[in-house]
Amino acid sequence: MFLVGPMGAGKTTIGKLLAKQLGRPFVDSDWYIESQTGADIAWIFAKEGEAGFRERETRAIDELTQQPQIILATGGGAVMCAENRAFLKQRGIVVYLNAAVDVQLARTAKDKSRPLLQQPNPRKILQDLYSTRDPLYRQVAHIIMPTGHTYPRHMVNQLLQQLQSFGLSTVIAPEHKS
Ligand SMILES: Nc1ncnc2c1ncn2[C@@H]1O[C@H](COP(=O)(O)OP(=O)(O)OP(=O)(O)O)[C@@H](O)[C@H]1O
Ligand SMILES: O=C(O)C1=C[C@@H](O)[C@@H](O)[C@H](O)C1
Ligand SMILES: [Mg+2]
Numbered sequence: 691m692f693l694v695g696p697m698g699a700g701k702t703t704i705g706k707l708l709a710k711q712l713g714r715p716f717v718d719s720d721w722y723i724e725s726q727t728g729a730d731i732a733w734i735f736a737k738e739g740e741a742g743f744r745e746r747e748t749r750a751i752d753e754l755t756q757q758p759q760i761i762l763a764t765g766g767g768a769v770m771c772a773e774n775r776a777f778l779k780q781r782g783i784v785v786y787l788n789a790a791v792d793v794q795l796a797r798t799a800k801d802k803s804r805p806l807l808q809q810p811n812p813r814k815i816l817q818d819l820y821s822t823r824d825p826l827y828r829q830v831a832h833i834i835m836p837t838g839h840t841y842p843r844h845m846v847n848q849l850l851q852q853l854q855s856f857g858l859s860t861v862i863a864p865e866h867k868s
Pocket of ligand 1: 697698763764765837841
């Protein structure tokens with residue numbers, strides 16, 4: 691199961707909770723790229739440019755979408771590459787977590803780890819990215835879920851209900867077994 695959506699939509703937060711609930715492995719593609727590279731995203735953007743990061747991202751998405759059982763949170767820009775979109779759409783269930791720009795802005799404001807937002811007008815950046823990317827998230831998604839006004843735990847319950855119609859079986863996590 692693969693989560694897509696803009697920065698601040700909650701892919702990492704929801705993905706982690708969902709994986710725990712399902713007893714499945716969770717991987718965040720941004721974290722995976724950082725661990726493979728031995729450097730953080732800001733460093734990769736600074737040294738290799740966005741193009742260098744995107745190459746690393748495509749390799750990561752290709753590898754990770756082949757891992758069985760994975761709950762994968764993708765980076766906000768993963769859908770920009772047609773190859774990534776094909777890997778995602780053909781290899782699993784794709785969930786688009788959709789959040790309005792105001793919500794994205796509030797959730798990302800204090801965090802300096804997203805290089806694309808370290809500009810004087812992050813609202814305009816988020817708006818422009820949303821216009822370009824929203825159709826691509828929709829193109830690749832099997833399920834679309836708004837995340838603006840719902841607590842993460844509630845989101846996970848809603849998502850589990852939707853996933854049942856796709857036949858995603860629930861495994862009871864070891865800590866919940868009696
Ligand atoms: N449903 C929610 N309600 C309230 N806060 C949330 C919700 N989902 C996520 N957040 C908060 O928003 C911030 C960003 O969330 P998160 O890092 O999960 O987004 P993301 O989609 O993974 O972003 P990125 O694409 O940049 O990795 C975090 O501080 C998180 O706690
Ligand atoms: O929206 C984007 O293009 C990005 C989102 C983050 O998840 C990271 O993948 C990186 O900061 C780029
Ligand atoms: Mg994330």
